[in-house]
Amino acid sequence: MTENSRPIIVAYGPLYPYLMEGLERRFTVHCVAADADLATLDPAVRNARALVSFGSVGASAAIMDALPKLEMIGLFSVGYDKVDVDHARAQGIRVSNTPDVLTDDVADLAVGLLYATVRNIAANDRMVRSGAWERGEKPALSGRVTGRTIGILGLGRIGRAIAMRVAPVAGEIIYHNRRKAPESPYRYVADPIAFARESDVLIVATSGGPEAAKLVDAAILDALGAEGVIINISRGSVIDENALVAALADKRIAGAGLDVFVAEPHVPSALMAMDHVVLQPHQGSATVQTRAAMADLVLANLDAHFAGKPLVTPVV
Ligand code: DGY
Numbered sequence: 001m002t003e004n005s006r007p008i009i010v011a012y013g014p015l016y017p018y019l020m021e022g023l024e025r026r027f028t029v030h031c032v033a034a035d036a037d038l039a040t041l042d043p044a045v046r047n048a049r050a051l052v053s054f055g056s057v058g059a060s061a062a063i064m065d066a067l068p069k070l071e072m073i074g075l076f077s078v079g080y081d082k083v084d085v086d087h088a089r090a091q092g093i094r095v096s097n098t099p100d101v102l103t104d105d106v107a108d109l110a111v112g113l114l115y116a117t118v119r120n121i122a123a124n125d126r127m128v129r130s131g132a133w134e135r136g137e138k139p140a141l142s143g144r145v146t147g148r149t150i151g152i153l154g155l156g157r158i159g160r161a162i163a164m165r166v167a168p169v170a171g172e173i174i175y176h177n178r179r180k181a182p183e184s185p186y187r188y189v190a191d192p193i194a195f196a197r198e199s200d201v202l203i204v205a206t207s208g209g210p211e212a213a214k215l216v217d218a219a220i221l222d223a224l225g226a227e228g229v230i231i232n233i234s235r236g237s238v239i240d241e242n243a244l245v246a247a248l249a250d251k252r253i254a255g256a257g258l259d260v261f262v263a264e265p266h267v268p269s270a271l272m273a274m275d276h277v278v279l280q281p282h283q284g285s286a287t288v289q290t291r292a293a294m295a296d297l298v299l300a301n302l303d304a305h306f307a308g309k310p311l312v313t314p315v316v
Pocket of ligand 1: 080
């Protein structure tokens with residue numbers, strides 16, 4: 001393929017360097033910043049046949065409309081809550097994501113946050129570093145993980161991978177989904193309030209998007225209760241963040257381990273000031289191995305599209 005005959009694509013970014021290298025080997029790549037003014041796009045960009053984006057940016061109807069030749073959106077994430085999927089479908093634009101390859105790492109991080117939060121690992125680390133331990137300060141006793149009831153909100157691929165990891169130590173694993181998962185060995189609790197009340201640790205693993213917005217609200221947090229801990233590796237929007245801050249501030253729940261926030265990379269300053277909260281900068285899939293596998297999957301989807309084949313991991 002000569003330089004001129006290569007398909008034009010948009011890297012809606014900035015994108016992960018290994019992915020950019022793969023894109024540049026195959027395509028004529030135009031970089032468009034995630035906050036670019038779409039009205040002033042370079043005319044060459046308007047010939048793009050594919051757009052590559054990532055979870056927190058996605059693809060709005062506006063960027064799709066700004067690229068009249070757009071055939072495909074390759075997403076570098078499993079979550080596609082920031083992609084206007086209905087608009088893509090209506091415009092005949094295909095969409096792919098990166099499921100499966102990141103499941104284990106996201107589940108690992110959920111379990112890491114579970115232990116870090118329940119056993120005060122981050123707060124105690126700060127205490128040691130500050131010299132307070134050496135000066136004689138006594139760390140508070142923590143809660144325990146073993147034997148506790150772990151509630152999984154969203155028993156999909158990632159939820160099941162979390163369940164497998166905690167099964168050897170949990171007292172019981174329960175889950176809440178819109179529907180009971182056939183053949184799941186775990187106990188389904190249909191009522192979300194009862195589910196939260198029964199959970200000692202509630203792990204949010206459901207997918208994001210409008211249907212899941214503020215699924216965890218003040219009532220759920222109150223049902224989780226003063227001994228309860230919440231972990232979120234899904235999307236910030238699934239939890240009512242103001243209600244979470246209030247519940248943590250009033251000690252109506254015991255703690256939170258959070259990888260995701262409503263307006264990333266902004267984290268409410270109230271959360272940053274709380275010792276019973278463990279914060280991560282959205283690191284679920286952020287391992288060297290998984291990010292490379294995700295990039296390879298984005299490239300495989302683009303290759304399939306331009307070869308006229310079915311997408312490997314289609315959303316639309
Ligand atoms: C995704 O890919 O959607 C997840 O947020 C990874 O952490």
